[in-house]
Amino acid sequence: MSSAPHLVEAAELSLPGWVYRDPEFFAVEMERVIRPAWQIVCHDSDIAEPGSWTTIDYLGESVIxxxxxxxxxRAFANVCRHRASRLVSGTSGCARRLTCPYHAWTYGLDGRLIGVPHKQDYPGLDPAALGLVPIELDRWRGFLFVRLANGGPSVADMMAPYDHEVEPHRFEDLRALGRVTLRPREVNWKNVSDNYSDGLHIPVAHPGLTRLFGRGYRIDAAAHVDRMSGDLLDRPSSNLSERAYQAMLPVAEHLPEALRRRWLYFKLWPNVAFDIYPDQVDFMQFLPVSPTETLIREISYALPDGRREMRAARYLNWRINRRVNQEDTALILRVQQGMASRSWTPGPLGESEVCLRSFARKLRRLIPEANLHQPPGPGWSRG
Known part of the structure; x- marks a missing residue:
């Protein structure tokens, strides 16, 4: 790690604008922040049968x-050991074995190399040494995560401070509602992450959430997780969809009383989030593409429930949050545009902005140059 000269004490300041647009900083944080971070892939139920697979692509890697x-x-690099062809295309499928479409090298479901055409052409070939490259995988409450670089706590250890609040939602029994969607955004990934954990913008920019929660939106930051929440008010909203949701949301008998009208949000450092509602659970992640491009990957899950009012509540949830997403998209685009200005220097973070303080502190610890208000000279990351 390089040492950055003339670092500025920045404990109470937001991150500088250049780290939201600088290609060299982006390359460094991909290595130090994103590669070692857990990325959610799918739920156990999405690949329930032997041979079922799904993929996730990020940082130039494809993981199956x-x-x-x-x-x-199990998780493997989606790369044939012969000539580097991708083994599978698409996001999901099912196969009894994995056969490369280039030269038909074949792998078992456990990653072993089990078939090599023209094997005699490769004297001394050791199949045991040429299995698929394993990728670290973790399972937490039915969800499967991978990370490209080892090290750091498990997902369970990260979520431990709040596991008691998640446990009643029976994550292990969830089933997908629809398919994974990908939403490109022309912003830096940190811009999306900052906005997700920001509590002060809720009463300003999200009138719908304010009608639902009043002034009761709460935020908290643990070592590896941000927690946000709001309890639905008994007062009927003036908005039709919100008022219908308040009225139609059925009692979720598996939840304790305190959680039956609570919307919960958790963000795992640095870029994975869970939206937990009484009626469904969404996950999303903010996959970096370039210094000014991010791909938001998301899908909804729910417990099997055939009640008509539950189906209606889930539809209304979608309508409400579609509007929230539109509002957030406009916000983060405005911030990204502002970050391009050289006139801007880091602004103060209030004492209540605990999640943003926590995020900035962790990033600065991993990349000390983030303390600088202006970028160092080119090549600083090689110093």
């Missing part, structure tokens, strides 16, 4: 998560 004949889920 596949269910073995023994019932175990």
């Amino acid at each position: 998560v596949i269910r073995g004949d023994d019932g175990a889920a």
Whole structure:
């Protein structure tokens, strides 16, 4: 790690604008922040049968998560060991074995190399040394995560401070509602992450959430997770969809009383989030593409529930949050545009902005140059 000269004490300041647009900083944070971070891939139920697989692509890597004949889920680089062809295309499928479409090298569901055409052409070839490259995988409450670089706590350890609040939602029993969607945004990934954990903009920019929660939106920051929440008011909203949701949301008997009208939000450092409602659970992640491009990957899950009012509540939830997403998109675009100005220097973070303080502190710890108000000279990351 390079040492940055003339670092500015920045504990109470937001991150500088240049780290939201600088290509060299982006490359460094991909190595130090994103590669070692857990990325959510799917739920156990999405690959329930042997041979079922799904993929996630980020940082130039493609990772396949596949269910073995023994019932175990494993993760591998989606790369043939012969000539580097991608083994599978698309986001999901099912196969009894993985056969490369280039030269037909074949792998078992456990990653072993089990078939090599013209094997005699490769004297001394050791199949045991040429299995698929494993990627670290973690399972937490039915969800499967991968990370490209090892090290750091498990997902369970990260979520430990709030696990008691998640447990009643029965994550292990969730099933997908629809498919994964990808939403490109012309902003830096940190801009999306900052906005997700920002509490002060709720009463300013989200009138719908304010009608639902009043002034009761709460935020908290633990070592590895931000927590946000709001309890639905008994007072009917003036908005039709919100008022209908308040009225139609049925009692979720599996939840304790305190959680039956609570919307919960958790962001795992640095870029994975869970929106937990009484009626459904959404995950999303903010996948960096370039210094000014991010791909938001998301999908909804729910417990099986055939009640008509539950179906209506889920539809209304979608309508409400579609509007919230539109509002957030406009906000983060405005901020990204402002970050391009050389006139801007880091602004103060209020004492209540605990999540943004926590995020900035962790990033500065990993990349000390983030303390600088202006970028160092070119090549600083190689110093």
